[in-house]
Amino acid sequence: MASRTLYQALAGTRKQLVVAPRTWMRTLSTAQGTPAAPESAPTLESLVPPTDALKKPIRRTINETVEPITPYNMTIAKLLAAGLHLGHSTSLWEPATLPFIFGTREGLSIINLEQTLVYLRRACNVAREIAVRGGTILFVGTRPGFQDLTIDAARQCEGYHVSGKWIPGTLTNAHQVLGRHAPPDPEDPGRAPKTYKPDLIVLLNPLENKIAISEAQLHKIPIIAITDTDYDPRRVTYPIPANDDSIRGVELIAKVISSAAKDGVFRRKHMLDQKVKETKFNRNENNFSRR
Known part of the structure; x- marks a missing residue:
């Protein structure tokens, strides 16, 4: 009887010794490389962009993603990528542009960026x-081709633009040329409408606007112009x-100048707001001291 009990105990111990390695091997294999559950396949709705993204203009999307161009982040590499270093043929070379020329290559003058x-x-x-x-x-x-970028540059800095033909007499004979477009004086409608002259002219193609340059020189208006070789x-x-x-x-240069002018407009508004706040503060202090 005792021998049978001992035999059963030994048999149970043997089963445990045999089963244990199999359990351990099964656990190891499960930890090492159990295939992951397959992911759900993408549906057709997930591949189609939302309706708002489709309605958004491509030009606006590009402008939002690209870093805004300012005078502070302008580099020679950006000027080179825009092709601003390519001048005209050496046969059309103007000797006054010699300080701006880096050299010549294949009959073209290269501008020093x-x-x-x-x-x-x-x-x-x-x-x-x-x-x-x-x-x-x-x-x-x-x-031709400069109209849109001229309008965009002027709107960005709250300025004015001339994207068509420059009418002779726009500055020297402003009452006759621009008087009909100016609003009448509300206090005296019979008086001739008043016209204003710009304080600065940004000229993107000076070669075709010699009359505008002459009129600006007569009225002593400074001119910023892109001058080729x-x-x-x-x-x-x-x-x-x-x-x-x-x-x-040309669009790059116009955007940089327009962003600088926009910065000036923002600073002016900030200064005016500060003056208004200081005036109100001083007025309140005077009223408080009188009491």
Whole structure:
């Protein structure tokens, strides 16, 4: 009887010794590499973008994703990518542009972009200071392909634009040319409407607007202009040596100057708000002291 009990105990112990390794192997295999559950296949609705994204214009989407261009993040690499270093043929070379030329290659004059960046920043400082002082800025771009970028640059900084033909006498004979478009005086409707002259002109194609330059010089209005290697930079107040045939490059320069002017407009509004707050504060203090 005792031997049978001992035999059963030994048999149970043997079963445990045999089963244990199998359990351990099963646990190890489960921990090492159990195939994951298959993911659900994408549906057709998940692949289609939402309706709001489809209605959004592509140009607005690109403008939101791209970093805004300002005078502070402008580099020579961006000017080079826009093609602003390519000048005209050496046969059309203007000797006055010699300080701005880096060299020649295959019959073309190459503009030194280091000079372009320096003169562009100077023009941005001028536009910013004029906007801070409450001056008006006029963007002029009459060449085909420049109309849209001229209008966008003017709207960005709350300025004015001339995207069509420059009418002779716009500045020298403003009452006859612009008088019919000016609103009448509410206090005296019989008086001739008053016209205003810009404090700064940003000229994107000076070669086709010699009359505008002459009128601005008569009225002593400063001019910022893009001067290529075939144009005399001494005819304008603030030249920017660059390629004026590249639409992409001209748009880049116009955006940079417009952003600088927009910064000046923002600073002016901030200064005016501060003055109004200080005036109200001083008035309240005077009223309190009188009591």
